[in-house]
Amino acid sequence: MSARPSTTRPRTVIDLADVRKTYRSGTIEFEALRGVDLAIEEGEYVSIMGPSGSGKSTLMNLLGCLDTLTSGSYRLAGQDIADHDEQELARIRNREIGFVFQGFNLLPSLSAVQNVELPLVYAGIGREERRERAARALDRVGLGDRLANRPGELSGGQQQRVAVARALVGEPTIILADEPTGNLDSVSTGDVLRLFDELHASGRTIVLITHEPEVAERTRRIVRVRDGLIQSDEAVAA
Ligand SMILES: Nc1ncnc2c1ncn2[C@@H]1O[C@H](COP(=O)(O)OP(=O)(O)OP(=O)(O)O)[C@@H](O)[C@H]1O
Ligand SMILES: [Mg+2]
Secondary structure (H helix, E strand, C coil), rough: CCCCCCCCCEEEEEEEEEEEEEEEEECCEEEEEEEEEEEEEECCCCEEEEECCCHHHHHHHHHCCCCCCCCCEEEEEEEHHHHHHHHHHHHHHHHHEEECCCCCCCCCCCCHHHHHHHHHHHHHEEEEEEEEHHHHHHHHCCCCCCCCHHHCCCCHHHHHHHHHHHHHCCCEEEEEEECCCCCCCCHHHHHHHHHHHHHHHCCCEEEEEEHHHHCCCCCCEEEEECEEEEEEEEECCC
């Protein structure tokens, strides 16, 4: 890869302006996000912290185009998501974003390599290339010898690494992770965080939700959410 010309500024890959999200259940409304501004540039390594119920997962779901804004605007990779229909959005999402969900979200009846292949199936990539890339992604997370195992035959930490492999197999610009180390012991947490560090070093943009200060300290920027608003946004001291 050639070096970026020094005159080019990093690309803003996530740009939220005055974003609000109101949930409605029957006649009851709840404003989970109350005017959030957030810009993240390509290659940043950001953690999102905040108390339970503060709006972190809501924010992540909006960032991942898994839910719609009630008001405000969101530019993802330079494109205003309001300009796109559901199908186009799915395409942009598939190309730009890899997800690591809390609780892994692996399909129990599929093997590790089949789980990792899924985003490539949606991207319309042929069978052979799919299998090869999924195997390579699993190798990268240290599971090259577990391709055929189903999630139930893997430890929690291994399942989470399969989920990370699935997030990175499509080579997305952005990786979004909701509590990726939430249910892991300290050894598995270390494994998963080392992976994120490597992905960051290779230029990926990473946004992760965590309630663990030692996880947040490894990122370069900590955004704190409280009651649906950004309370603070600070660089982590090197
Ligand atoms: N589908 C929904 N319908 C109604 N209210 C919701 C819905 N999803 C979330 N909420 C409410 O919105 C608020 C923010 O929820 P959110 O899941 O974003 O919190 P969080 O910061 O991720 O919390 P946690 O740390 O517990 O995961 C909460 O008060 C929650 O009850
Ligand atoms: Mg949450």
